[in-house]
Amino acid sequence: MGRQPCCDKVGLKKGPWTAEEDKKLISFILTNGQCCWRAVPKLAGLLRCGKSCRLRWTNYLRPDLKRGLLSESEEKMVIDLHSQLGNRWSKIAAHLPGRTDNEIKNHWNTHIKKKLKKMGIDPLTHKPIPPGSSSSSSDHERTEEAAGGPTPDAAAAEKNTSTTDTTTTTTDTAAIAETVAGPFCTDEVPMIQPHEMVVPCAADAPAPSSSSSSSSSGSSARAEEIQLPCMEWQESMYLWGLDDLSMNGWESFCCEDGDGKLAFDPFTQYQRDQESWKFELF
DNA sequence: AACAATGCCAACCGCTGGTAC
């Protein structure tokens, strides 16, 4: 059967989100919660497809997101989980509160993969690379990699890794993870410590079940975890800008001392233009 | 200083699985 496009693409905006669009999306979800994504852009007054809205929310605007590089322990966990689950980024992300599948995927492709290759470990199989095979990688190799794709052997190996051969690879990978996180410390910004996590409910909650019994279980369950802030928060929000908000989490603007500045964490690689958010109370 | 190469990440694309009818 032919699938209809997720939305009418004519006249829809693509590319980077503007601050104004972010604001619309956040305020809509604040008011209405996460419902049918297909309807969100229309109801929120956005010229985006629902899919784009969902992605923007889950990968960037969600208040329980941690920002910054993955810590060593998180990296170890990713390696270990990857050895068991393969490229199931959403499953891996489910074990790392505040991290998105996209973020983990990117981190894997840009950092971890490289580290493993440098150590002579095949990031696909988590086993030592036989001498003689190439282990270099760069962003520009991705084309060849993508074009060629994994070798049948590698693909099979990954499949094995992710399905049946979990016991051996887990053991291997535990050691690998230990080694990798040790000598290679690429993190050049302070780590987020567990106590700095902005939305405790995400960390405290059990890992989301991968099996959804209804279409709403995944994201909606997550929505239920999110403690929507009090109304006073909105003043802080506009005072500090929504980018700060999305970066640090809503709770940092609702902290007991009532001073969002204390909650602001300067370590992040926050580089986005904040000009457009300086309105209202400024 | 100018240009090229490389790194990085947000966002997009297309597919899959689940569900309602």
Next chain:
DNA sequence: TGTACCAGCGGTTGGCATTGT
């Protein structure tokens, strides 16, 4: 049982930032 619709997933890409020459 088959079809249509939806949310979610994983792979890929575009473009900006950074680094090297």
